[in-house]
Amino acid sequence: MGKRASPLDIYALLDKSNCKDCGYDTCMAFATDILERKITLDDCTHLNQDPKQAKKLAKLRELTSPPQKPVIIGVGDRKCIVGGEEVLMRHQLTFYNKAGIFIEVPDDMGADLENTIKYLNDVKIERMGDTLTIEGIALRCVSGDVETFKAAAKKITGISGLPIILCCLNPDILLTAAGEIKEKKPLLYAATKETWEKIGTFAAQNSLPVVITSPNMDELISLSATMQKLGVKEIVLDPGTFYGPGSISKTYDDIMRLRTAAIDNDDPNACWPVMGVPASYWTQVDTNGDVVMHQYQEVIMAAIMIAIDTSLIILHTGQKKDEIWGLLALMTLRQSIFADPRIYPTAEPGCFKIGEPGPDAPIFVTSNYRMTKIPVEQDLQGGNIDCWLLVVDSEGIGIESAVAGGQFNGGSIAEAVNEFKVFEKVNHRILIIPGMAARISGTLEDEANCYVLVGPRDSSGIPKFVEELWTPDKYMAEFAERGD
Ligand code: SF4
Numbered sequence: 001m002g003k004r005a006s007p008l009d010i011y012a013l014l015d016k017s018n019c020k021d022c023g024y025d026t027c028m029a030f031a032t033d034i035l036e037r038k039i040t041l042d043d044c045t046h047l048n049q050d051p052k053q054a055k056k057l058a059k060l061r062e063l064t065s066p067p068q069k070p071v072i073i074g075v076g077d078r079k080c081i082v083g084g085e086e087v088l089m090r091h092q093l094t095f096y097n098k099a100g101i102f103i104e105v106p107d108d109m110g111a112d113l114e115n116t117i118k119y120l121n122d123v124k125i126e127r128m129g130d131t132l133t134i135e136g137i138a139l140r141c142v143s144g145d146v147e148t149f150k151a152a153a154k155k156i157t158g159i160s161g162l163p164i165i166l167c168c169l170n171p172d173i174l175l176t177a178a179g180e181i182k183e184k185k186p187l188l189y190a191a192t193k194e195t196w197e198k199i200g201t202f203a204a205q206n207s208l209p210v211v212i213t214s215p216n217m218d219e220l221i222s223l224s225a226t227m228q229k230l231g232v233k234e235i236v237l238d239p240g241t242f243y244g245p246g247s248i249s250k251t252y253d254d255i256m257r258l259r260t261a262a263i264d265n266d267d268p269n270a271c272w273p274v275m276g277v278p279a280s281y282w283t284q285v286d287t288n289g290d291v292v293m294h295q296y297q298e299v300i301m302a303a304i305m306i307a308i309d310t311s312l313i314i315l316h317t318g319q320k321k322d323e324i325w326g327l328l329a330l331m332t333l334r335q336s337i338f339a340d341p342r343i344y345p346t347a348e349p350g351c352f353k354i355g356e357p358g359p360d361a362p363i364f365v366t367s368n369y370r371m372t373k374i375p376v377e378q379d380l381q382g383g384n385i386d387c388w389l390l391v392v393d394s395e396g397i398g399i400e401s402a403v404a405g406g407q408f409n410g411g412s413i414a415e416a417v418n419e420f421k422v423f424e425k426v427n428h429r430i431l432i433i434p435g436m437a438a439r440i441s442g443t444l445e446d447e448a449n450c451y452v453l454v455g456p457r458d459s460s461g462i463p464k465f466v467e468e469l470w471t472p473d474k475y476m477a478e479f480a481e482r483g484d
Helices: 007-013 027-035 045-049 051-064 112-122 146-159 171-180 196-206 217-230 247-263 278-283 295-307 321-337 370-382 399-405 410-419 435-448 459-469 472-483
Strands: 070-073 080-083 100-106 124-127 130-133 136-140 164-167 187-191 210-213 235-238 312-315 350-354 363-367 387-392 430-433 451-454
Touching: 007 027, 007 051, 027 051, 045 051, 100 112, 100 321, 112 146, 124 321, 130 321, 136 146, 146 164, 146 171, 164 171, 171 187, 171 196, 187 196, 187 235, 196 210, 196 217, 210 217, 217 235, 217 247, 247 295, 278 295, 278 312, 295 312, 295 321, 350 370, 363 370, 363 399, 370 387, 370 459, 387 410, 399 435, 410 430, 410 435, 430 435, 430 472, 435 451, 451 472
Parallel strands: 100 136, 100 312, 136 164, 164 187, 187 210, 210 235, 363 387, 363 430, 430 451
Antiparallel strands: 070 080, 124 130, 350 387
């Protein structure tokens, strides 16, 4: 990979007038956020409205384009960007575009198609403050019939804004359907050594992204070069998904070879997103045509692909409501892999209202580690507990470690109590601290002049704890006795 541009490299090519037209106070601030992809070069009015800046703009585009090019599938709010990465390993910087999960849907579902698409359109998992969704639909031509495939493509784009991959190896059927929905910017799957010219010409004329597939890496790279010469501007590479003993390593190696060629070696023909098709596991059939595989094998292959930053995967599992387990596992894994390692997962300190707390409402104390604060908040909300949640600045460290390291202690909690005027919100002076912080209860009582109740070690136990033990009058009587 070439050396990553610095904010100064970008700043040197900007107008430097600090005119603020872009919403930033300085051109340097703009340059910093350009590199973080929070904005685009189009946001600088000087660059785009002054023809004399054309050369600088071209240079800036070159400096800011990643070695693996991004490809956009779909239009509107739910359009999906795949690829566009700068590093092989997340810890080297960060991954910018998470692996797109597309769910395979056959074109011969008949009346079930509409309900399936509506379900997939709305499926979401709330986790740690994020809403996790799938990225699109992969419509597979099972019927072999152009009218059925075309009608299914139109139906899907008519009822959902999800991006669509049109999957058909017959170029006539594929391109007829693509012509019907081309304004939705579908991804065409797939051009092969037999069909590249027809599909490539159509993709170039209609500015559509296209998948090239071949199990032979040299052939795949050669097809990429040919398609680019045809004028195709957005390509996704599919080296094939192989299963069975010894074959999983080929799948893994091919994906990594393509990513390495793009990111480390600046190969102009490998510089595209890479995809995998775990759904191909379902093609394992016995002599009677019955599928012979375990569903979890597909999900494991998908997990391997997500773990190595495969740009896009097509899954069969997940199409039905009772297959949410597969999406839950993969989306949770993906959320971790694609979290920015440069940003410590902290939450804002403060005293947060949960429900409608009255004067006797309990006050729970927790740390500002995001993975602690959010589950505690969710458990309180889920238990319908009207209360206050005091989030203390523990430097983003979880309770157990912060107690050991001294970031979550009597003094820091007392400071937060004063800063957020916690006891002015209720008519008692009782704090409930996590069970893992029991050992600081004595110092906290002294520092904050309060009664400390030690809660459960795990916030899932809070509802039961409140039901059985929350008797503020009794604790305040004890507190008063101590003062006498
Ligand atoms: S619009 Fe351009 S010139 Fe003006 S502050 Fe922003 S980056 Fe600088």
